[in-house]
Amino acid sequence: MTTLSPAGLSPTERTTVRRGRNRAVTDRDALHDLLADGLVAHLGVVVGDHPVVLPSAYAVDLDGPDDGGTLYVHGSVAARWLTTATDTTVCVTVTELDGLVLARSGFHHSMNYRSAVVIGRARLVVDDAERVRALDAIVDHLAPGRSATLRPATRKELAATAVLAVPLREASMKARAGGPVDEEADVAAGGWAGHVPVRRVLDPAVTAPDAVGPVPAHVVDRVATPPAPQQPADAPA
Template structure:
């Protein structure tokens, strides 16, 4: 089911924003824009115990991609990892929490209390599904590559059976998601403003530099468009 026609983020008991509700974002399109802009997701899982010790929570960074027309209702978020990864094995058929954050600015208030950051952040909660279907798994892996470098997947050789056997893909539905955002300058007390202390914000943006070729490139290889265009697409 496509998320394109689903205009709003409908909160559930697990995604309802209780604090800072004035910063809640209800437009699903803004969530999808954030997921398209960011590059790193953090996955929170309950890792199993070892050596008789109890399990413990763990949060790990990972590459990801989103398919707005994915098989899960509301769209699908894909993450991948090694089949030997304990966190990934512990996530299968269990509820996970995936977060994505983009830092957009540093807010300089006129008091320590009113210093802040401008940001966009998303929280996705759902049951992680191991992607067994070969076509869906290949599609997900291509999406993850193209999320980093759009158009790159089509230029690469097919994955080998050994590579695919070593890689697992998890799918998390985008149905239960929330988003918060902050923009602009500080919100200070009138007496602090009148005291004459400078206030404002410092915009923050990601800078992508020129590609650096590998030392073992064959002679004469030019930087391909899918790599040279990475800065333009972001």
Template sequence: MTTNAAPLSPTDRTTVQRGKHRVVDDREQLHGFLAEALVAHVGVVVGDHPVVLPCAYAVDLAGPDEGGSLYVHGSVASVWLRHAVGSTVCVTVTELDGLVAARSAFNHSMNYRSAVVIGRARLVEDEAERARALDLVVDQMVPGRAATLRTSTRKELAATAVLAVPLHEASMKARAGGPGDEPEDVAAGTWAGHVPLRRVADPVVPAPEATGPVPADVAARAAALAAR
């Protein structure tokens, strides 16, 4: 169930306390950012200590969870995944957009976009939802790729677990532009500026056994990233 009109930070757990001038309060901007990024970090308590692990992810705004569903997947043998089921987890997605070289150490910074989603992780057991979630994870990396692939085998599906986290509790912050220096530091004449960063793709490298041209979906993805 999508709730695009809901406030972006609906609870105390996802209300930004510091740097409020960098808060993004438009839920559609969150959706757009999650559609663009590639890597999520999932934080979960495993026994007596927290673990934060990178993973591929995907979002289904029409998913059955409140606000839509954010999906992550992993091996059924993963210790972190077993502990995540039924527990409150924190999913963070970040894109680094620049390095900010200020006139003082205190004002050095980074340009970024970052989203935090907090919620109870649900094990996806419905076969249709699970298949759709796995297709979405593939398409997050290469849009349209899932439709070109063979059907997953029973063994592959049995070895894979999918978790869903509601998108209801989320926050997003972003920073762009140059440094925010003190007037006296500006007057001193020290150089300042920022280094823009962007994610780009090099030319596609076929596997040694690959034959024929690069598939259209892979070529299109590489071209889109190379043009950024």
């Protein structure tokens, strides 16, 4: 097995970037930043005779019990995809769109993005304390500090919810930033080209009709400080 340095992102054979290697990111801290920025993970698993890719809220514990840290996803205990994924190799992806790249030819149109692929054997979390921590972390990933303001989960809720843990050891990341890279002849011919930055905007919270009290400070803070796209320094290609 490949040995990872604390700050390095050294893919295994399964996560080696083969196409567009100039966009590969080898800094493990950049992977951690992307996972902190993202909100939706897509979990790929084979169910029966076909693959299924499903969106899921997630959380990351860099000090978790799995090799390289732990990525958590959750679902209903009755979900077939979740029970199928247990003790099998799964693929989890997280992508943030940072811009639309508009070139002088259709061939060179692209997107600015940060994308991570994590491959690993999914582990069903059976320890009650770890499961509670994971579920709280998923809530806090959406709105930091929120889990501390909520009542504890009931036994019925915990019994209905399953948590999967995926080690962060095997991971790769690619990123693109900047404008289009056009053919010299297309540049010489003239015409407009450029890129359109894309960012996530969090609007002020809408209070539920039956809610009591003002919007909590942690919600106000979440809206006031949306994650800013982190543009990689490498040149576009």
